[in-house]
Amino acid sequence: MVSHRPRVLSGIQPTSGSFHLGNYLGAVRQWVSLQDSHDAFYMVVDLHAITVEQEPATLRENTRTSVAQLLGVGLDPERCTLFVQSHVAEHAQLAWVMNCITGFGEASRMTQFKDKSAKQGADRTTVGLFTYPVLQVADILLYQADQVPVGEDQRQHVELTRDLAERFNHRYGQTFTVPNPYILKETAKIFDLQDPTAKMSKSASSPKGIVNLLDEAKVSAKKFKSAVTDTGTVVSFDEKEKPGVSNLLSIYSAISGRTVAELVEHFDGKMYGALKTELAEFFTEWVAPIQERTRTYLDDPAQLDAILAQGAEKARAVAEQTLTTTYDRIGFLPAKR
Ligand code: ATP
Ligand code: LTN
Numbered sequence: 001m002v003s004h005r006p007r008v009l010s011g012i013q014p015t016s017g018s019f020h021l022g023n024y025l026g027a028v029r030q031w032v033s034l035q036d037s038h039d040a041f042y043m044v045v046d047l048h049a050i051t052v053e054q055e056p057a058t059l060r061e062n063t064r065t066s067v068a069q070l071l072g073v074g075l076d077p078e079r080c081t082l083f084v085q086s087h088v089a090e091h092a093q094l095a096w097v098m099n100c101i102t103g104f105g106e107a108s109r110m111t112q113f114k115d116k117s118a119k120q121g122a123d124r125t126t127v128g129l130f131t132y133p134v135l136q137v138a139d140i141l142l143y144q145a146d147q148v149p150v151g152e153d154q155r156q157h158v159e160l161t162r163d164l165a166e167r168f169n170h171r172y173g174q175t176f177t178v179p180n181p182y183i184l185k186e187t188a189k190i191f192d193l194q195d196p197t198a199k200m201s202k203s204a205s206s207p208k209g210i211v212n213l214l215d216e217a218k219v220s221a222k223k224f225k226s227a228v229t230d231t232g233t234v235v236s237f238d239e240k241e242k243p244g245v246s247n248l249l250s251i252y253s254a255i256s257g258r259t260v261a262e263l264v265e266h267f268d269g270k271m272y273g274a275l276k277t278e279l280a281e282f283f284t285e286w287v288a289p290i291q292e293r294t295r296t297y298l299d300d301p302a303q304l305d306a307i308l309a310q311g312a313e314k315a316r317a318v319a320e321q322t323l324t325t326t327y328d329r330i331g332f333l334p335a336k337r
Contacts, residue, residue, distance in 0.1 A: 008038040008182065009145035011045035011085065011136070012070075014062040015052070015202055018214035019069055022190035022200035025254045026151030030184060032074040034149060040080035041143050041315060042070065047085050047092065048136070051129040052120070065294075067304055069213060072294030083311030085139070090319035094138035095131075097326060101167055102134050102160075111156060119203070137161045142319045144177040152188035153199060155181050172329040176322075187254050193227040196243040211251075214294065217287055221280035224248070235267035235275050245272060252279045255286050 010031055012023060019028065031042050044066045049059060063084060075082055085091050107113070110133045117125040133156075140148055140161045148158050158181040165176040192198045194209030204210055209227075211220050229244040237260050239246045252275070253260045267275055297304055328334065 005037065005039045006146040007041065007143060007177075008034050008147045008149055009041040009043075009140055009143045009179075010149050011043045011048070011139055012066060013049045014044050014046055014059065014066040015049050015054075016212075017062060017065060018212035019066070020200055020202065020213070021211040021251060022151065023202075024073065024213060025187040025190050025251065027149055028070065028073055029187070029254070030149040030182065031070075031080075034147075034182075035076060035079040038147070041083075041145070041318075042075060042080055043083050043085045043139070043311075043315070044070070045085045045136075045139065048132055051126060051132045052116075053124075064301070064304060065214070065298065067308065068294045068297035069290075071297045071307070072290050072292075073213075077307045077311065081311050081314045082307060083315045084308055087308065087312035088142075088315050088319050090142055090316070090323045091135065091138055094142050094319075094323055094326060095135040097330065098134045098137045098141070098164055098168075099131055101164060101171070102131075102137075106160070106163075107131065107134065110160070112153065116203075133157045133160055134164075137164050140179055141165055141176045142322045143315075144318075144322065145179045146177060147182040148179050149182040151190075151199075152183055155183060168326075168329075175325055175329055186250060190251065191243065191247040193223055193244075193247070196228060196247045211283070213287060213290060217284040217291075220287070221284055224280040224283060225276050227276055229272045229276075233271050235270065235272065236264055245275070248275055248279055252282065256282055 008031075010027060012019070012028065031040065034040055044063055046059065046063050049062075067082070067084070070082060071077075107130060113130055113133065116129060136157050137160055140158070141164075148154075148161070150158065158179060162178050162180075165178045169175055169178075190200045192200045192204055192209035193211065194206060198204070200210055202210070208223060211223055227244060227248060229248070230242040232242070235245060235249070236242065237246050237249050249260050249263055252258070252263055256263075258266075
């Protein structure tokens, strides 16, 4: 069937045993809702994960858990193409081509690379980490994606994708769709519960401010209850003056579907403690079915493998076409078999 729906593509790294609320609210939740309106391609980006050191058994396990969680939060393999990046060889192949049209200075300006490499130190930073945004460019362009649902921290990488697509098209003729970022303002950046000026991140120094979807609900409830809040007592939304309370309100609003204004009214006359306790309770109920469904998928590895095999096949069909055209445009001889 020829699809006329716009295409979306996104990816998430299997670098941890669980997604956190930032991953879910910033990106994955949009993946779920876009399945119905868009031709959707979603992948677990294991090639990206090895840009920092990974233990093979852990990588394998985290990849499976990532896929199971994506299904657990509502991705439906009948309505989207769900696959693992390394199952489609074209990602690495197109990445090489993209590396060859990327300026060294241009790549050096990527803030995520600068942050991560500064944290790790030069000796532990790999060339793979340096060129990781270019692999992401290839991920997106291979599928001719119109939109890329991600959190705010990925905006620069989508900008790079646009620049490289335009550059290639200009040099070699129209080949790639120039994509747009799809970033929802309300949840573009979820903050750490202990340091509400820093983004919630898998690689944060302390786990206390990170709410993981697969943690025991009791553990997460405790994290909400001990979230750092601000001076004052009135529950109101003010990201500058009250970053802690505002972050909790954003989270509560996003998972409950109630607007921030409604919540502020609801907490009128109550203190911060009431917000934390209620959010902890709401989260506990909300996360239970997600955990349950994730467990069901993890308990059936054969089904998971079958879903991934089907996903990779659908993804390859698109990726092969784009790579063949790209190779031809560049001037590579066609491989006769
Ligand atoms: P790391 O800290 O190791 O970079 P991460 O926690 O940022 O990892 P990724 O796998 O890099 O997780 O991100 C997956 C998706 O989640 C991306 O689209 C990213 O923009 C989004 N995301 C990550 N953290 C947040 C956050 N705190 N708020 C909103 N979106 C986020
Ligand atoms: N770099 C992204 C993950 C990622 C991605 C992609 C996102 C890899 N390839 C393609 C969107 C489209 C990150 O979350 N760190």
